Amino acid sequence: MGILYLVTSIYFLIVAGTLAGLVRVQLAVPNNTLLGVFQYGQTVTLHGLIMILWFLSPLGIAFANYFVPLQIGAKDLAFPRMNALSYWLYLTSGLMLASSVFLPGGGPDNGWTFYAPLNTSEFSPQIGVTLVALSLGILAASVTMSSINFITTILRTRRKGVTWTSMRPFAWSMLFTNVLMLFAFPPLALGVVLLTADRVLGTVFFSSMQGGALLWDQLFWFFGHPEVYIVVIPALGIIAEIITTFAGRPLFGKKLFIGELAAVTALSIGVWVHHMFMTGINFDVREAFSITTMIISIPFEGLVLNLILTLRKTKLKLTTPMLFALGALFFVIIGGITGVFQAYVVLDYAFRGTYWVVGHFHYVMVGTTIFALIGAIYYWFPKITKRMYNEKLGKITFFVSFIGFNVLYFPYFFLLDMPRRISVYPANPEWWPLNLTATIGALIFGPAILLSIVGLIRYFKNGKAASTNPWGSSSTEWTGEYAIPPTDLPVDTTQILSNPAEETENQPYGGDKGKPTYVPAIIAVGGVIFSLGIALYLPVTILGLTVLLAATVKLFKDGISDKFAELKEEAMETWPFGSVSKDKLGMWIFLLSEIIIFGSLIIVYLYVRVTSAAWPNDTQLHDLAIGTTNTIVLLTSSLAIIIALQAMRAGNFKAAKTGLAATLFLGLVFLWLKLGFEWPNLFGQSFFPTLSGLPASTYYILTGAHAVHVGVGLVAVSYLLLKVQRNKFTAENHSAIENVGLYWHFVDIVWMFLFPLFYLI
Amino acid sequence: MANYRFYVVIWVILVAATVLEVETRFISSPAQFLVAGIIAISSAKAIVIALYYQHLRYESKAIKVLPLLALVALGALAVTAIVSLGG
Numbered sequence: 001m002g003i004l005y006l007v008t009s010i011y012f013l014i015v016a017g018t019l020a021g022l023v024r025v026q027l028a029v030p031n032n033t034l035l036g037v038f039q040y041g042q043t044v045t046l047h048g049l050i051m052i053l054w055f056l057s058p059l060g061i062a063f064a065n066y067f068v069p070l071q072i073g074a075k076d077l078a079f080p081r082m083n084a085l086s087y088w089l090y091l092t093s094g095l096m097l098a099s100s101v102f103l104p105g106g107g108p109d110n111g112w113t114f115y116a117p118l119n120t121s122e123f124s125p126q127i128g129v130t131l132v133a134l135s136l137g138i139l140a141a142s143v144t145m146s147s148i149n150f151i152t153t154i155l156r157t158r159r160k161g162v163t164w165t166s167m168r169p170f171a172w173s174m175l176f177t178n179v180l181m182l183f184a185f186p187p188l189a190l191g192v193v194l195l196t197a198d199r200v201l202g203t204v205f206f207s208s209m210q211g212g213a214l215l216w217d218q219l220f221w222f223f224g225h226p227e228v229y230i231v232v233i234p235a236l237g238i239i240a241e242i243i244t245t246f247a248g249r250p251l252f253g254k255k256l257f258i259g260e261l262a263a264v265t266a267l268s269i270g271v272w273v274h275h276m277f278m279t280g281i282n283f284d285v286r287e288a289f290s291i292t293t294m295i296i297s298i299p300f301e302g303l304v305l306n307l308i309l310t311l312r313k314t315k316l317k318l319t320t321p322m323l324f325a326l327g328a329l330f331f332v333i334i335g336g337i338t339g340v341f342q343a344y345v346v347l348d349y350a351f352r353g354t355y356w357v358v359g360h361f362h363y364v365m366v367g368t369t370i371f372a373l374i375g376a377i378y379y380w381f382p383k384i385t386k387r388m389y390n391e392k393l394g395k396i397t398f399f400v401s402f403i404g405f406n407v408l409y410f411p412y413f414f415l416l417d418m419p420r421r422i423s424v425y426p427a428n429p430e431w432w433p434l435n436l437t438a439t440i441g442a443l444i445f446g447p448a449i450l451l452s453i454v455g456l457i458r459y460f461k462n463g464k465a466a467s468t469n470p471w472g473s474s475s476t477e478w479t480g481e482y483a484i485p486p487t488d489l490p491v492d493t494t495q496i497l498s499n500p501a502e503e504t505e506n507q508p509y510g511g512d513k514g515k516p517t518y519v520p521a522i523i524a525v526g527g528v529i530f531s532l533g534i535a536l537y538l539p540v541t542i543l544g545l546t547v548l549l550a551a552t553v554k555l556f557k558d559g560i561s562d563k564f565a566e567l568k569e570e571a572m573e574t575w576p577f578g579s580v581s582k583d584k585l586g587m588w589i590f591l592l593s594e595i596i597i598f599g600s601l602i603i604v605y606l607y608v609r610v611t612s613a614a615w616p617n618d619t620q621l622h623d624l625a626i627g628t629t630n631t632i633v634l635l636t637s638s639l640a641i642i643i644a645l646q647a648m649r650a651g652n653f654k655a656a657k658t659g660l661a662a663t664l665f666l667g668l669v670f671l672w673l674k675l676g677f678e679w680p681n682l683f684g685q686s687f688f689p690t691l692s693g694l695p696a697s698t699y700y701i702l703t704g705a706h707a708v709h710v711g712v713g714l715v716a717v718s719y720l721l722l723k724v725q726r727n728k729f730t731a732e733n734h735s736a737i738e739n740v741g742l743y744w745h746f747v748d749i750v751w752m753f754l755f756p757l758f759y760l761i
Numbered sequence: 762m763a764n765y766r767f768y769v770v771i772w773v774i775l776v777a778a779t780v781l782e783v784e785t786r787f788i789s790s791p792a793q794f795l796v797a798g799i800i801a802i803s804s805a806k807a808i809v810i811a812l813y814y815q816h817l818r819y820e821s822k823a824i825k826v827l828p829l830l831a832l833v834a835l836g837a838l839a840v841t842a843i844v845s846l847g848g
Contacts, residue, residue, distance in 0.1 A: 215842075
């Protein structure tokens with residue numbers, strides 16, 4: 001799966017890089033008419049989206065897929081089929097996004113930030129915008145699943161001996177990256193779902209004054225700023241791996257490094273408002289976020305110092321990966337320093353929307369991240385391919401790309417007064433020489449990166465055979481050795497276990513390995529067809545749902561026949577989760593992301609209600625008797641499923657079956673009262689988003705999202721019933737009932753808040 | 762782990778709290794007190810479900826902290842979004 005991610009992300013790099021080339025050619029000379037305003041807008045928008053979300057992050061995930069299990073001594077990720085689904089959703093969403101420009105009216109043209117109300121149908125009527133919003137939603141689902149998988153893998157499947165302190169820096173960096181993804185992507189998912197609802201269903205979240213630009217800004221930047229760290233933190237982990245190997249010494253202050261990564265992760269969730277300094281929001285809030293933005297630079301610079309100090313008094317081996325890592329380290333310093341200026345409100349007023357900012361984030365995103373990731377390709381190339389690349393060619397590509405990069409982006413720092421995203425500029429003597437220089441840099445940098453890729457492909461086929469550890473690294477993915485701590489086994493502390501992923505390479509171990517399945521790909525295709533239906537032609541959604549239904553039936557069959565059941569779970573490091581199984585931990589991590597999604601939805605409701613001068617009395621709008629009945633129905637369904645679990649634990653299968661059947665029945669009653677009775681009544685009273693504005697928009701979206709969750713829960717309960725019916729559970733082995741129960745109770749908890757919001761307050 | 766009766770008692774408490782919540786709506790009192798009271802009852806119901814039906818009460822601290830982390834992040838978003846409106 002790591003290879004698939006690697007190849008796919010390189011494909012998206014070429015697509016986004018070509019778009020970047022178009023941008024630079026357009027800006028090479030003043031008054032250029034090569035691209036019109038709309039074409040230029042589309043080019044810049046898709047370049048940003050694809051480069052950040054379909055290349056930079058996924059390339060880090062590619063290496064994580066391959067090397068995190070090796071570094072922690074796991075046989076694979078915790079949930080391999082979910083990993084496959086993440087990949088297929090990533091691929092299909094990217095293709096869907098890229099295809100938006102070929103639709104009638106074209107794709108989005110207002111930047112990767114998709115600011116409201118420019119993203120609404122009034123200002124962007126082209127259906128390509130809806131398609132891109134849906135692509136982002138599918139990508140968010142992919143990323144969330146990936147996060148759950150990696151966090152569970154690292155927390156719960158580390159081999160005995162791989163303690164927290166002995167875990168490699170790259171594995172640590174991926175843990176923090178995925179934690180950030182888990183927190184950051186749900187608000188983006190929510191934002192694009194609301195945007196799609198605005199564009200397709202006529203809700204008014206972003207087209208109304210009460211929601212509008214500021215609401216989008218809050219949701220988008222709550223995701224957008226952590227996304228920078230989502231991209232950069234894996235790069236720091238990779239730099240640490242490479243320089244420790246080629247400096248021949250351990251990472252300086254490793255525990256401090258991990259602490260700084262943790263601090264950056266935590267703080268990065270609390271700095272997003274610095275992207276909104278010019279929106280006219282409360283001054284105290286701006287001051288507060290100015291301070292948090294300055295604070296985050298402290299641990300971040302600490303990370304850089306750790307890396308630099310690792311190099312102190314060592315004899316460096318300047319191989320190609322080391323050169324790229326050092327280049328990345330150089331760029332992170334420039335990118336970091338130029339970013340600190342934006343923390344000051346007054347300076348942000350001067351720099352916002354200029355090429356200074358473009359220069360800053362390209363030094364971070366491209367300089368730091370791409371150089372580190374390309375360094376990683378060279379570094380792990382012998383491990384992945386069992387062949388060596390050409391060192392001379394590698395070094396040439398580094399030096400050319402290093403020069404090209406600086407010629408391309410350094411002039412941006414002098415274009416202090418040139419607005420970004422303009423497609424044409426006048427023959428201003430201060431602008432055009434710098435732009436021409438930047439374009440020359442692009443013509444050096446782009447081909448150099450392409451040369452790297454072509455060279456690596458060539459040596460993948462024709463390179464000399466590589467030894468198992470050509471760099472002499474002490475890292476576990478190279479050595480395949482995991483020391484067993486003396487406290488765990490009464491043996492010599494030098495006893496070594498071999499690499500589990502490699503020792504089982506040709507031996508199916510009873511889990512998913514060796515049993516390929518096409519269901520994840522089918523689910524992704526079904527999701528894309530469904531999304532295309534929403535954007536283009538609603539009846540097509542039925543086809544998408546049919547495909548999804550077929551995939552679900554196959555999942556049911558596989559599950560009931562225990563096709564992917566794992567035979568055993570080996571001894572692992574479990575602190576701090578003790579006896580909690582990986583399935584249950586995965587469910588709790590999933591629920592964390594669900595809390596953020598529904599919490600954000602409720603925040604949206606509160607936000608538009610606070611900003612609305614008047615709001616109809618909900619008790620007049622909604623039938624309190626139905627709301628109360630539904631509350632009691634859901635509470636009773638929670639009782640039914642918990643009794644089913646207790647009955648199963650006691651070995652009372654009949655009672656367990658009755659409990660699950662009651663849960664299913666009560667869930668259906670809830671949906672019937674909601675969708676079959678209450679909603680039609682409201683439609684009859686002309687309570688539509690188009691007529692009733694935000695009260696109707698919030699009601700249908702919040703209760704609709706909840707109803708979808710109830711529906712998903714009912715599918716899961718049906719699956720449990722089928723398994724119970726076929727005696728597939730035992731008093732000892734019934735974790736699926738507990739995990740579905742956790743989800744069902746969560747859906748119940750959400751309703752505990754929706755009920756008062758719509759029926760009582 | 763508790764028996765069936767325990768879970769039925771929890772259900773009775775939750776239903777009673779729902780009735781109390783609905784009744785609170787009709788108390789003649791300033792709106793902000795009513796809203797605070799209703800939200801408090803809703804939150805208490807959610808906590809009871811999490812503690813006793815999701816068995817969070819019996820889980821390790823590491824599991825307990827997961828939903829709290831989400832709530833902290835949401836708190837930051839909610840407070841910032843609302844306070845930002847203050848001009």
